[in-house]
Amino acid sequence: xxxxxLTIELIAGxxxxxxxxxxxxxxxxSEATPFDFVAAIVLGxxxxxxxxxxxxxxxxxxxxxxxxxxxxxxxxxxTMKFNITRNLFESKPSLLIKNGVVDRKEMKKRRMDINRLxxxxxxxxxxxxxxxxxxxxxxxxxxxxxxxxxxxxxxRSDMNLPSQSKRLPLLLINDGVLIKRNLLQxxxxxxWLLNELNxxxxxxxxxxxxxxxxxxxxxxxxxxxxx
Numbered sequence: 760x761x762x763x764x765l766t767i768e769l770i771a772g773x774x775x776x777x778x779x780x781x782x783x784x785x786x787x788x789s790e791a792t793p794f795d796f797v798a799a800i801v802l803g804x805x806x807x808x809x810x811x812x813x814x815x816x817x818x819x820x821x822x823x824x825x826x827x828x829x830x831x832x833x834x835x836x837x838t839m840k841f842n843i844t845r846n847l848f849e850s851k852p853s854l855l856i857k858n859g860v861v862d863r864k865e866m867k868k869r870r871m872d873i874n875r876l877x878x879x880x881x882x883x884x885x886x887x888x889x890x891x892x893x894x895x896x897x898x899x900x901x902x903x904x905x906x907x908x909x910x911x912x913x914x915r916s917d918m919n920l921p922s923q924s925k926r927l928p929l930l931l932i933n934d935g936v937l938i939k940r941n942l943l944q945x946x947x948x949x950x951w952l953l954n955e956l957n958x959x960x961x962x963x964x965x966x967x968x969x970x971x972x973x974x975x976x977x978x979x980x981x982x983x984x985x986x
Contacts, residue, residue, distance in 0.1 A: 775800075801827065858896035859907065869896055880904065932970035935983065945972055956980065 779900060853865055855876065866876070876894075879902040885891060890910040895903045929941040929951060942952060952970070955978055971979045 851900065853896040854893065855896050855902070856888070857892050859889070861888065871896070876902070891918055926974050928971050928973040930969065930971050931978075932964055932967045932980075935965040935967060936971075937964050941972075 768770075793973075806846065831884065851868055855862055855865055855869070855871070861873075861946045866872070879896075880891070880894070884904060885904055885906070885978075890906050891904055892907045893905040897903055901973075917922070929938075929945055930937055931941055937949065937952070939949075953964070956962070956964070958968065959980055961982060966983055968981045968983045970981075973979070
């Protein structure tokens with residue numbers, strides 16, 4: 760009976776946490792602010808402590824999770840509606856580099872040193888401070904960078920080239936299995952695909968690990984190792 764009760768509480772706790780996460784609208788840790796992170800830990804502790812406490816029944820678990828989710832959701836709604844409350848519950852973006860100059864005062868305020876800033880910049884593929892015009896420290900702990908014009912990537916409009924629309928590539932074969940719906944979507948049939956494979960010295964779809972079609976680059980084929 761004890762194991763049955765524990766099983767029921769774990770299942771209820773799992774689905775209640777899943778439901779609370781969906782209600783709060785957080786899809787990944789990259790979107791989470793420090794407040795979100797702490798809230799998630801506390802929410803998990805509610806369920807963990809309740810499951811292994813024999814004096815706590817399943818209804819208390821559900822109530823605790825539901826109440827905590829409602830409180831977080833209420834704070835989100837309040838901050839969306841009243842701008843004045845955002846400073847209380849949310850962190851603000853911080854301008855760490857302005858006009859190419861590192862703001863030492865702002866760095867100290869965020870308790871960040873140069874090594875930490877360099878790590879965040881390298882994550883944005885920026886390896887030198889001379890490349891940066893502005894760097895903003897976001898509430899989720901990441902840095903947004905605006906490079907100086909001379910270090911920005913060249914785009915087609917800079918070279919007066921016509922723009923080209925991109926389409927998503929279509930996977931036609933996956934581990935030797937034909938994906939017919941994608942083949943039909945591009946307006947071709949299985950015989951066309953077999954002809955393309957034959958031109959590459961491949962006799963059967965089952966010999967192909969992957970085949971991908973791109974309107975810009977055509978057909979990409981990779982054979983199975985034993986083919």
